[in-house]
Each structure stands twice: as structure tokens, then as C-alpha cells.
Amino acid sequence: MFPKSTHETFAQKLYQTFKNNKRFIKPKLSRTSFTISHYAGEVTYLADQFIDKNKDYVVAEHQDLLTASKCPFVAGLFPPLPEESSKSSKFSSIGSRFKLQLQSLMETLNSMEPHYIRCVKPNNVLKPAIFENFNIIQQLRYGGVLExxxxxxxxxxxxxxxxxxxxRFVVLAPDVLEGNSDDKVTCQMILDKMGLTGYQVGKTKVFLRAG
Structure with missing residues (x-):
């Protein structure tokens, strides 16, 4: 699709497009790498073979063969895809398929309210009662937990x-309950009476700053 492009020209395009972006860093000595400044630190990527992924075409005949497999497991790995024109299917790459799958995943996530449990590995030898501080803080940092x-x-x-x-807090000012039945007003009275700062009263909750 891009016969004259190389990983070097791809990298040069990135340098031109994102030269003013604070998250993008151009290495001084390399013409085919670039650095992204993530919140957890700087990560350098090599552009070598980036565009090769776009040449890795999905062969329609292979797709049809695997989809028609009588083995449920194999057929499940290669579900039938939406109808595509002959032109687009000819240039359908692994990268473009992955992009479509990722887009579908994001649409699913955005339509729900997912909750995550973050697992941390306490040590690399997989034994109990060993707690490696540096290893754990590294996992928390790169996993985005600290951020x-x-x-x-x-x-x-x-x-x-x-x-x-x-x-929890009416013990600080028990007299506010006398003759008052509105929880929101009562909460506000407690906050005012105690002279607290760093809070907001919402529609259903009281929001407090750390500490």
C-alpha cells in the first residue's frame, strides 16, 4: 500500500508530526527510534518492522477454512467477519484486524461500568512470606496504581x-439532629459547625479531601 515507505521514513514522519508534543522525544543518535514520555517514565520504541505488520495480510481462503472447522475451539478462534468488499479484503492486514477488535473492545467497555482487581506479585521466586519492596513499587508504578x-x-x-x-460524624455535633430531618442539610450543618475546609456537598454524597 506504501511501496516507497521504510521504517526510517515512518520514523521521520513521526518526528515531523509530533515534534511539538511534550510526550514525544526524538533521540539524538537514532533515525529509526522514538521515545514516549509515559507517566511512569520514558519508553523508547524501535520503528524497525513497524510497517511490516501492514503487509501481513489475512488470506480470505484461510479464514474461510478455519471458520468452517468442525472443531468448536478452532472455529471460535476465527469467527466469521462482516462482509467486506473485494478491494478492502485484499488489503486486510493483521494490524487492521487488531484495530477493529480493539475498537469493538472499547465500545463494549464504554457501554459498561467495569471494576478491576489489581494483582501484585510479591516476589519472583513464587514463595510465601517474601515481600520485595522494590519489585512491588515498580509494579504499582508501571501499572498506573500510584498515578x-x-x-x-x-x-x-x-x-x-x-x-x-x-x-459516623454526628457525634461531633449531636445537637444538629434536633428538629431537622433533611440529611443533606444536617451534614452541611455539621461541616459548618466544625469549621471544616476541603469538602464539597454533592447531590447524594459528601466529598472530602485526603486527610
Whole structure:
């Protein structure tokens, strides 16, 4: 599709397009690599063989053969694809298929409210009672956990419904309950009476800054 392109010209295009981007760094000594400044640190990528992925075509006959397999496992790995024109299917690459799959995954995630459990490996020898501090902090940093905590602490990480807030903190000012049945108003009165700062009262919750 791009007969005159090489990994070097691809890298040069990146240098031109993203030269003013603060996240993009052009190495001084290399003409085929580039560095992305992620929140967890700088990562250098080699452009070698990047465009080769676009030449890795999916052969329609192979796709049809595997889709028609009588083995459910094999057929499940190669589900039938939506109808494509002969022109587009001719140039359908592994990279373009992956892009479509990724787009489909993002649409699915955006339509739901996923919750994640982050697993951390305490040591590399897979034995109990060994806790490697440096190894764990590295996993937390590169997994985005520390960044998520930093963002949360910069906002309002402690969040209580009005009922939870009253149940926990009404002991600070028990007299506010007299003749008052509105939880939101009562929460506001406690906050005002104690002279607290660094909070926001929402529609259903009280948001408190860290500490």
C-alpha cells in the first residue's frame, strides 16, 4: 500500500508530526527510534518492522477454512467477519484486524461500568512470606496504581452518602439532629459547625479531601 515507505521514513514522519508534543522525544543518535514520555517514565520504541505488520495480510481462503472447522475451539478462534468488499479484503492486514477488535473492545467497555482487581506479585521466586519492596513499587508504578492514587488524592477521595456521613460524624455535633430531618442539610450543618475546609456537598454524597 506504501511501496516507497521504510521504517526510517515512518520514523521521520513521526518526528515531523509530533515534534511539538511534550510526550514525544526524538533521540539524538537514532533515525529509526522514538521515545514516549509515559507517566511512569520514558519508553523508547524501535520503528524497525513497524510497517511490516501492514503487509501481513489475512488470506480470505484461510479464514474461510478455519471458520468452517468442525472443531468448536478452532472455529471460535476465527469467527466469521462482516462482509467486506473485494478491494478492502485484499488489503486486510493483521494490524487492521487488531484495530477493529480493539475498537469493538472499547465500545463494549464504554457501554459498561467495569471494576478491576489489581494483582501484585510479591516476589519472583513464587514463595510465601517474601515481600520485595522494590519489585512491588515498580509494579504499582508501571501499572498506573500510584498515578491513580495521586489523582484521587488531588481530588476528593473520601466519599460518604449523607446517611453514612451522619452515622459516623454526628457525634461531633449531636445537637444538629434536633428538629431537622433533611440529611443533606444536617451534614452541611455539621461541616459548618466544625469549621471544616476541603469538602464539597454533592447531590447524594459528601466529598472530602485526603486527610
Amino acid at each position: 491513580a492514587i495521586r489523582i484521587s488524592c488531588a481530588g476528593y477521595p473520601t466519599r460518604h452518602t449523607f446517611y453514612e456521613f451522619l452515622n
